Amino acid sequence: MIEMSNVFKTFGDNAVLRDFSMKVDEGETLVILGRSGTGKSVTLKHIVGLIQPDKGSIKVDGRSVIGANRKQLSAIRDDVAYLFQSGALVNWMTVRDNVALSLVESRSVPRREIDERVDESLASLGMLEAADRMPADISGGMRKRAALARVLVQGPRAILYDEPTAGLDPIMARTVGELINEVQSSGQRAAIVVTHDLELAFSVATTLALHHEGKLVELAEPDAFKQSQHPVIRSFLDGTVQESGT
Numbered sequence: 001m002i003e004m005s006n007v008f009k010t011f012g013d014n015a016v017l018r019d020f021s022m023k024v025d026e027g028e029t030l031v032i033l034g035r036s037g038t039g040k041s042v043t044l045k046h047i048v049g050l051i052q053p054d055k056g057s058i059k060v061d062g063r064s065v066i067g068a069n070r071k072q073l074s075a076i077r078d079d080v081a082y083l084f085q086s087g088a089l090v091n092w093m094t095v096r097d098n099v100a101l102s103l104v105e106s107r108s109v110p111r112r113e114i115d116e117r118v119d120e121s122l123a124s125l126g127m128l129e130a131a132d133r134m135p136a137d138i139s140g141g142m143r144k145r146a147a148l149a150r151v152l153v154q155g156p157r158a159i160l161y162d163e164p165t166a167g168l169d170p171i172m173a174r175t176v177g178e179l180i181n182e183v184q185s186s187g188q189r190a191a192i193v194v195t196h197d198l199e200l201a202f203s204v205a206t207t208l209a210l211h212h213e214g215k216l217v218e219l220a221e222p223d224a225f226k227q228s229q230h231p232v233i234r235s236f237l238d239g240t241v242q243e244s245g246t
């Protein structure tokens with residue numbers, strides 16, 4: 001579903017992606033671990049065409065992201081939802097209007113269908129009862145759900161989660177992991193979760209990899225990853241000090 005092959009990206013003299021390759025299919029959750037500043041967000045931004053690579057190929061369902069025109073890119077972005085770290089809701093709109101926003105703005109979906117899809121998306125996350133409340137009047141956990149409902153309403157076939165637990169307390173972080181699993185089991189979607197949160201990583205991954213020196217090291221299933229003897233993986237997994245992500 002999502003495939004990056006031999007991608008290079010340098011900012012000035014900062015080589016962030018160096019012959020980077022990866023592949024995620026429907027039903028899979030790829031977790032990309034890595035310390036802060038290694039290029040995890042840059043990787044996700046390439047997939048939705050927010051950053052262009054210097055070299056390499058990036059495909060979503062066989063469609064090239066590189067060189068796509070506006071229309072092609074917008075079709076790709078309909079399929080691949082990017083859940084930003086903040087996942088911020090518009091404060092002066094109800095939860096329902098927040099979830100409807102992207103569909104209203106796209107102008108291609110009739111109002112009645114928007115209402116149906118919004119209700120369906122809210123219901124799937126147990127948020128129907130909070131639909132008419134304002135973001136400030138619901139809990140942090142419900143705000144996360146609302147942000148996810150806003151992504152799901154677009155009917156994405158893949159979801160990119162950028163540091164979904166950054167800044168959350170451990171209990172909320174666990175809830176987010178459960179949410180991701182809930183969403184994954186509700187449909188055959190591809191997911192990429194970028195994080196330095198090991199507990200989250202092992203609770204959602206079907207495959208794990210470490211982003212290190214511009215590429216992925218040791219793409220493996222959770223058990224094999226945990227047992228890896230690769231020195232950089234060992235030092236990451238056994239490392240005591242871990243800076244918070246950006």
Ligand SMILES: Nc1ncnc2c1ncn2[C@@H]1O[C@H](COP(=O)(O)OP(=O)(O)O)[C@@H](O)[C@H]1O
Binds near residue numbers: 039040
């Ligand atoms: N648009 C940009 N212009 C220049 N440098 C950038 C840009 N975006 C990211 N970088 C740099 O690329 C590196 C990787 O950033 P990022 O992908 O955000 O790291 P992280 O793994 O923490 O998500 C960092 O050194 C960052 O400063």
Ligand SMILES: [Mg+2]
Binds near residue numbers: 040163245
């Ligand atoms: Mg980042």
